[in-house]
């Protein structure tokens with residue numbers, strides 16, 4: 059007999075590293091989600107920028123079923139057709155010549171960070187091992203990725219962590235100039251910081267980072283785990299910046315919720331992960347790769363990418379109209395459908411209050427740090443759902459503002 063589970067079961071049997079909401083979603087369709095009580099929600103969160111084609115996309119469900127009937131797994135002592143096709147598409151559509159598959163963003167970054175060290179080791183010697191990244195950046199939860207990440211709270215209590223890593227302020231080229239040297243093997247950046255508060259890179263800054271890397275024979279790694287796969291209105295955000303990295307990591311939306319990650323690299327860089335240097339049991343499995351191939355086929359079309367731009371405008375206009383009434387945000391910013399609304403000082407540290415109130419109004423939202431409400435919906439969210447979701451958001455804001463005035 060199946061035992062009844064509720065939100066309380068979480069506290070009984072799960073490690074307390076998460077604090078999930080009170081509701082338990084059980085099914086989704088497009089940009090709508092239903093919970094155990096059949097309450098319906100509009101999804102402006104997309105997991106966390108994951109379900110770029112919404113829930114239960116019919117084409118993805120078909121592809122998944124088809125592949126499930128064929129086979130799910132083959133060890134990496136053999137290759138498989140879906141992995142080869144996906145790698146072919148990723149290399150055709152980007153700067154990259156070579157691909158390594160894994161299962162998550164953190165793993166893709168782990169591979170990238172190992173690659174840049176190994177590349178410098180083989181080409182320049184062991185002293186060239188320093189990695190520079192940016193404060194507020196987020197690259198995953200493994201020991202190496204929390205160390206490269208620019209948020210000390212994620213490292214606390216896990217020391218000793220990998221060494222040879224330093225950080226400077228994002229969009230501050232002078233600080234980077236002061237840090238970079240011939241011992242630097244790589245600079246790692248998100249082209250738009252996600253978890254750090256939805257902060258886009260200045261184009262000039264991004265260009266100068268590339269130049270500094272070239273001057274010091276350092277590789278440039280773009281973490282596009284959150285910004286990739288159409289999220290910003292181009293397949294990858296670097297394609298809008300006019301800056302090409304040497305290594306790029308992608309995950310999240312690549313599988314639309316099915317776990318898959320990839321590290322893309324130039325030929326020159328990829329050579330350094332020679333036979334036996336790195337690996338993953340599940341990386342490149344045929345299930346994940348067949349789904350990711352279908353995701354790419356759908357996302358990388360003018361219809362979807364242009365739709366991201368028009369939906370961005372709808373979101374920004376809607377949020378600004380709401381803000382004109384309530385004055386709760388100091389800035390609405392972002393690229394494509396990765397949008398952040400930073401709260402004014404009177405709500406500083408309390409962006410979560412808006413997200414919790416939104417949940418009560420039937421709207422799934424996210425924060426990006428303590429001060430920013432984050433919107434990362436499906437790239438194909440219907441306009442009617444955007445309108446309805448924004449109306450629910452306005453009700454949530456009204457509640458928070460009233461509660462605040464009464465306090």
Ligand SMILES: Cc1ncc(COP(=O)(O)O)c(C=O)c1O
Nearest residue numbers: 162163164196197198252283284
């Ligand atoms: C930019 C970035 N890199 C890496 C990660 C980690 O990805 P994962 O949770 O799949 O390991 C995330 C997740 O939020 C991210 O936003």
